[in-house]
Amino acid sequence: MRLALALCGAVVAASLVHASPLPDLGANLELGAADVSASLSIGRRNNDSPKQGGGVVAFYPNWAMYSRSNISGIDLTGIDTLVWAFWTVLKNGTIVSTDEFADFQAGGNGTIALLNAAKQKYGFKTMLSIGGWSASVNFSAVAVNPVARKTLAEQCVKACQDYGFDGVDLDWEYPGGGGKELNYFSLGDPKFYIELLKDLRAAFGSKYLISIDVSAANKRYDNKLWAYAEIVDWINIMAFDYVGSLQPISGHNSPLYEDKAGDPGNAGFVEQAVYGYLDSGVPAEKLTLLTPFYGKSWNVTSGDNNGLYQIVDVYDADQFYNNLRKNGWLNTSTTAGAGFKKTFWESTQVPTLLRQNSNSSYTFVTYDDPSTIKAKAQLAKSKGFGGVGMWEITQDYQGELLGAMVGGFKN
Ligand SMILES: *[C@@H]1O[C@H](CO)[C@@H](O)[C@H](O)[C@H]1NC(C)=O
Ligand SMILES: *[C@@H]1O[C@H](CO)[C@@H](O)[C@H](O)[C@H]1NC(C)=O
Ligand SMILES: *[C@@H]1O[C@H](CO)[C@@H](O)[C@H](O)[C@H]1NC(C)=O
Ligand SMILES: *[C@@H]1O[C@H](CO)[C@@H](O)[C@H](O)[C@H]1NC(C)=O
Ligand SMILES: *[C@@H]1O[C@H](CO)[C@@H](O)[C@H](O)[C@H]1NC(C)=O
Numbered sequence: 001m002r003l004a005l006a007l008c009g010a011v012v013a014a015s016l017v018h019a020s021p022l023p024d025l026g027a028n029l030e031l032g033a034a035d036v037s038a039s040l041s042i043g044r045r046n047n048d049s050p051k052q053g054g055g056v057v058a059f060y061p062n063w064a065m066y067s068r069s070n071i072s073g074i075d076l077t078g079i080d081t082l083v084w085a086f087w088t089v090l091k092n093g094t095i096v097s098t099d100e101f102a103d104f105q106a107g108g109n110g111t112i113a114l115l116n117a118a119k120q121k122y123g124f125k126t127m128l129s130i131g132g133w134s135a136s137v138n139f140s141a142v143a144v145n146p147v148a149r150k151t152l153a154e155q156c157v158k159a160c161q162d163y164g165f166d167g168v169d170l171d172w173e174y175p176g177g178g179g180k181e182l183n184y185f186s187l188g189d190p191k192f193y194i195e196l197l198k199d200l201r202a203a204f205g206s207k208y209l210i211s212i213d214v215s216a217a218n219k220r221y222d223n224k225l226w227a228y229a230e231i232v233d234w235i236n237i238m239a240f241d242y243v244g245s246l247q248p249i250s251g252h253n254s255p256l257y258e259d260k261a262g263d264p265g266n267a268g269f270v271e272q273a274v275y276g277y278l279d280s281g282v283p284a285e286k287l288t289l290l291t292p293f294y295g296k297s298w299n300v301t302s303g304d305n306n307g308l309y310q311i312v313d314v315y316d317a318d319q320f321y322n323n324l325r326k327n328g329w330l331n332t333s334t335t336a337g338a339g340f341k342k343t344f345w346e347s348t349q350v351p352t353l354l355r356q357n358s359n360s361s362y363t364f365v366t367y368d369d370p371s372t373i374k375a376k377a378q379l380a381k382s383k384g385f386g387g388v389g390m391w392e393i394t395q396d397y398q399g400e401l402l403g404a405m406v407g408g409f410k411n
């Protein structure tokens with residue numbers, strides 16, 4: 001698993017088809033609709049629950065301290081919620097850090113201590129994120145098991161108490177399947193997720209926050225999103241990875257609007273996810289639109305159409321925005337560096353880069369630039385969203401994307 005995609009909203013159809021190595025527990029334990037609504041009332045929040053979502057939500061992966069920056073080296077001005085990624089959950093509901101050294105030992109006290117120092121300095125809230133692309137294998141087993149759910153809930157309370165988090169973010173990719181190969185799943189997952197969230201809320205009361213991360217494809221959740229929204233404080237929509245690295249033609253990683261010229265891969269677009277979620281019964285103020293601070297590059301065989309929708313020879317690399325800037329593929333936030341041609345696609349509001357390597361090889365890059373990020377933040381704001389955010393903050397370059405996001409959402 002490439003770490004850049006540890007949290008990803010892949011809507012790649014092929015990934016929906018794979019077998020669960022576990023028997024379908026959910027099928028035997030299905031709750032009737034009546035059971036679900038009865039149990040929901042127990043999980044409701046007090047009236048003092050926050051109504052405004054997460055504001056500007058930044059994910060920080062604990063492993064970024066090795067290759068990019070620890071949390072103390074980043075300007076976090078404008079951020080309202082900092083999400084610490086990731087911890088994982090065992091089958092019995094126990095939660096554990098995915099990197100004990102980074103979290104608890106680096107520099108003597110670990111980088112969660114640096115997070116708490118940053119929290120003091122900037123005044124944002126902090127969330128502990130559990131799961132992600134690489135650590136969602138046990139969620140299904142926990143969700144169907146009342147004892148494991150209770151353990152998870154109790155341990156989340158303890159983690160908040162012990163390490164100073166204001167709440168927990170669950171990044172189950174995905175209830176009902178479609179995540180990493182060999183993840184356990186059952187068709188009952190979307191329903192049992194309600195039980196898991198309810199137990200977490202019962203343990204948290206209104207003292208701690210709950211958020212969840214969801215795929216851009218709202219159809220995954222079997223019409224249960226409204227029920228999640230009743231329990232959680234907010235829902236982060238992972239509106240990226242519309243194209244996967246292994247796909248046969250190049251495309252946009254996170255196009256804002258529909259390509260009016262036509263997308264042969266029919267990959268979808270961010271505005272579609274925005275309306276999909278509003279239509280699914282989630283109040284706008286509980287929605288956060290997540291954007292990518294990374295792009296992707298492929299080597300394609302033709303430079304036609306500026307490399308867009310061309311036949312892929314090979315996936316080249318993940319392209320963090322800060323790498324594009326540091327490598328000189330971009331020499332300002334808006335201009336291509338030597339050897340590259342930039343195209344800004346008005347219809348989808350995203351840029352691409354193209355470099356000719358030989359007569360039959362071109363490098364094509366899809367990414368979000370400050371104007372894309374600003375347009376997405378403005379769309380979220382205009383729809384009354386409670387937040388906008390990114391995966392992930394260390395991929396920014398000198399605050400160029402964060403600045404555009406804060407400007408678009410708050411001004
Ligand atoms: C899933 O749970 C099993 C059993 O507790 C554990 O051995 C494994 O490490 C867990 N996987 C992850 C990704 O946490
Ligand atoms: C859960 O499993 C882990 C690893 O197998 C074990 O260390 C731990 O004691 C178990 N916790 C509970 C509450 O059963
Ligand atoms: C965090 O990064 C700063 C530089 O930005 C460095 O001085 C410090 O030692 C680092 N701390 C840890 C715990 O890695
Ligand atoms: C680690 O935390 C302890 C207790 O808060 C503190 O006394 C000590 O100075 C810290 N060490 C470092 C290297 O920050
Ligand atoms: C893509 O093409 C460039 C230029 O020829 C080359 O340097 C790079 O290694 C290629 N990428 C892959 C994954 O082969």
Ligand SMILES: *[C@@H]1O[C@H](CO)[C@@H](O)[C@H](O)[C@H]1NC(C)=O
Pocket residue numbers: 331332335336337338339
């Ligand atoms: C960026 O690169 C282009 C192409 O090489 C060049 O024309 C332009 O002057 C450069 N701009 C800056 C600000 O370096």
Ligand SMILES: *[C@@H]1O[C@H](CO)[C@@H](O)[C@H](O)[C@H]1NC(C)=O
Pocket residue numbers: 358359
């Ligand atoms: C590229 O195409 C041009 C014009 O068709 C040709 O003259 C040249 O030899 C080709 N170069 C390579 C490396 O194939």
